[in-house]
Amino acid sequence: QKEVEQNSGPLSVPEGAIASLNCTYSDRGSQSFFWYRQYSGKSPELIMFIYSNGDKEDGRFTAQLNKASQYVSLLIRDSQPSDSATYLCAVNMGTNAGKSTFGDGTTLTVKP
Amino acid sequence: DAGVIQSPRHEVTEMGQEVTLRCKPISGHDYLFWYRQTMMRGLELLIYFNNNVPIDDSGMPEDRFSAKMPNASFSTLKIQPSEPRDSAVYFCASSSADKNTEAFFGQGTRLTVV
Numbered sequence: 001q002k003e004v005e006q007n008s009g010p011l012s013v014p015e016g017a018i019a020s021l022n023c024t025y026s027d028r029g030s031q032s033f034f035w036y037r038q039y040s041g042k043s044p045e046l047i048m049f050i051y052s053n054g055d056k057e058d059g060r061f062t063a064q065l066n067k068a069s070q071y072v073s074l075l076i077r078d079s080q081p082s083d084s085a086t087y088l089c090a091v092n093m094g095t096n097a098g099k100s101t102f103g104d105g106t107t108l109t110v111k112p
Numbered sequence: 113d114a115g116v117i118q119s120p121r122h123e124v125t126e127m128g129q130e131v132t133l134r135c136k137p138i139s140g141h142d143y144l145f146w147y148r149q150t151m152m153r154g155l156e157l158l159i160y161f162n163n164n165v166p167i168d169d170s171g172m173p174e175d176r177f178s179a180k181m182p183n184a185s186f187s188t189l190k191i192q193p194s195e196p197r198d199s200a201v202y203f204c205a206s207s208s209a210d211k212n213t214e215a216f217f218g219q220g221t222r223l224t225v226v
Contacts, residue, residue: 032213043203043218043219043220044203044217045217046214046216049213088155096143096207096215097213097215098143098206098207098212099145099157102156103154105154
């Protein structure tokens with residue numbers, strides 16, 4: 001079992017819809033969770049991080065964490081074609097974003 | 113700040129040759145990370161430094177790989193000798209101890225070993 005697993009995708013949603021990206025992790029000691037967006041041929045860029053159980057909202061993005069279920073998700077509301085990218089889930093034993101274990105990513109396509 | 117700067121952006125080399133990848137972190141950042149990204153294995157942390165000192169190199173795949181950080185503004189990742197399976201995109205990232213919830217990635221070096 002991989003340490004961080006993401007739904008394999010690809011995921012396709014129409015413009016304006018909600019995109020839901022999921023991630024599970026194996027280490028119960030994990031403390032912090034990050035979502036990165038990576039456009040094709042580009043470097044990952046941080047979208048959100050979450051430490052506590054529950055929801056965290058930032059604009060059109062909502063991260064959800066359930067430590068009991070070892071599950072973290074990212075919701076993108078009002079999806080735009082510019083959201084089309086690969087989304088990487090990263091899990092960390094501490095809080096330093098760089099020391100993370102990454103999932104393989106889910107590729108999202110938002111169709112106009 | 114110009115962000116994390118990596119060079120070269122692309123490198124094509126022959127098997128057996130030495131390859132050196134370079135990274136300039138964001139000024140003032142305490143941490144520097146080297147990652148490798150492939151289709152097969154995804155994004156993997158190879159090694160990271162704190163205040164120029166290597167802290168964890170458990171992700172370095174083999175002794176052919178080595179990394180140094182001689183000062184706060186420069187780091188290298190060297191592969192000697194290179195092999196075709198080393199072909200990947202290598203990313204450098206940096207973060208600050210004061211705000212370590214953000215790691216900033218460079219644009220990466222795409223390495224092809226033929």
